[in-house]
Amino acid sequence: MHFYIHIPFCESKCNYCAFTSLKKDNYEKSYFQALNKDINFQLEKFNIKYNQIKTFFIGGGTPSCIDAKYYESIFKTLHPYLSQNVEISCEANPNSATLNWIKAMKNLGINRISFGAQSFHPKKLKFLGRIHNQDTIFKALENADKAGLKNINLDLIYDTKMDDKKMLEFELSNLEKIKPLITHLSAYNLTIEPKTAFAKKENFKKNAPNLMKFFIQKLTHLGFFQYEISNFSKNKNTMCKHNLSYWKGNNYIGCGLSAVGFYKNQRFYTANNLKSYIENPAFRNVEKLNSKNLELEHLFLGLRSIVGIQEKKLDFKQKEKALLLLKEKKLKYEKKRYFNPNFLLSDELALYLSS
Ligand SMILES: C[S@@+](CC[C@H](N)C(=O)[O-])C[C@H]1O[C@@H](n2cnc3c(N)ncnc32)[C@H](O)[C@@H]1O
Ligand code: SF4
Structure with missing residues (x-):
């Protein structure tokens, strides 16, 4: 945690x-x-x-x-x-x-x-x-x-x-x-x-x-x-x-005014008004993330960093696209993960894989 x-x-x-x-x-x-x-x-x-x-x-x-x-x-x-x-x-x-x-x-x-x-x-x-x-x-x-x-x-x-x-x-x-x-x-x-x-x-x-x-x-x-x-x-x-x-998409707790936390498939938001926070610091607005939200996050965050993306999280169509990017040397592959060698292209690659 x-x-x-x-x-x-x-x-x-x-x-x-x-x-x-x-x-x-x-x-x-x-x-x-x-x-x-x-x-x-x-x-x-x-x-x-x-x-x-x-x-x-x-x-x-x-x-x-x-x-x-x-x-x-x-x-x-x-x-x-x-x-x-x-x-x-x-x-x-x-x-x-x-x-x-x-x-x-x-x-x-x-x-x-x-x-x-x-x-x-x-x-x-x-x-x-x-x-x-x-x-x-x-x-x-x-x-x-x-x-x-x-x-x-x-x-x-x-x-x-x-x-x-x-x-x-x-x-x-x-x-x-x-x-x-x-x-x-x-x-x-x-x-x-x-x-x-x-x-x-x-x-x-x-x-x-x-x-x-x-x-x-x-x-x-x-x-x-x-x-x-x-x-x-x-x-x-x-x-x-x-x-x-x-x-990496790990779980974290966020405390304090306007803080955000994440656990499994939920995001937690505290109050964003100082007086409300002080009155009720335990309050959380909960946002449920669906599998599409989580998948997009995994692609964008992974391709923007050395974390990369997990092969097992890609569907059939995405795997085909990833293989194409591998051939074009726009992605690298190691230990069941795809890695992006040029972070400047990360959003472009993530959009391509998710479209
Ligand atoms: C959460 S802020 C707070 C840091 C600290 N209060 C400070 O200003 O030194 C952390 C960093 O986010 C970056 N940042 C904040 N707003 C930004 C923006 N609109 N565009 C780019 N970087 C931003 C700044 O570099 C800042 O130091
Ligand atoms: S307003 Fe505050 S938090 Fe934001 S960048 Fe300036 S000093 Fe940091």
Whole structure:
């Protein structure tokens, strides 16, 4: 089993972001009390056994804008259920990830940190609505290193209106500088999400597939191994196990405001309004997924990553198509699974197989 908790608070709202993120407004205490109740309910509901949780992800929002003391009760509740080699990731924003905060979170148990850097360029950061600068990113990485964290990720966003070859070369030159400090990189192609500042005006996205290819190639040259369309790792040991579990279609529990969980063929959604969540943290909206939904998810997630797709999950027609793609060298086959050697074609291949 895998576990996700959502921390829905942020210091400011970024122009591209559709994740639930609110001003703290002194809600920390009541939120964390509700979150703890929610976690206890879910542990009981899914009959979670000691040592059963293989990965635990603290996402947001901005987990680093919350004092580490609030996480103590959460760790106390979850501790017996975490497996011995559990991966515990926590998202953090560079401007709020102080040395003391990282040290305190490491003492509680985190062993992986993920910084939302998005860019090193002052104008691009401003354009994205970020409140940190390049120095803040370097400082945050230094803090994580000083605190003794060995698994450090950086998030970047590209394919914005401001990205061209020169801008991406600027990002790459900075990545080269900090390469010894990071073990993982997530490079996200900008998505224009409804109801964000970017959805309201002109097109803020570049839509340049060639730039995407260029950036991915350069990241590979820098020594990052691409294991999913947006995710790169220094080596096989530093891939994010939590995200891999999503792409494998594993079960996970999601707690916190606007969190999502998945079990067998059902998806569970918590309340998306803070007051309703605090009043009834155990509430779940349940979505039943039919076999077609599950099949599509298996194809899309598998082809976007090194997870691949299982031969036994393909019907006769899909197997014929997969064999054709194998002949054309658009798929590879190993141990009863098909693998996609070019993640940029993943959606196209998934659509072809599912049509
Ligand atoms: C759940 S967010 C929260 C991380 C953290 N609050 C931060 O901003 O640093 C995780 C990552 O998703 C990416 N992201 C969020 N919205 C995006 C969008 N519309 N397009 C592309 N990437 C996005 C960003 O890189 C962000 O760091
Ligand atoms: S990108 Fe991160 S900091 Fe910005 S609004 Fe979204 S969750 Fe908050």
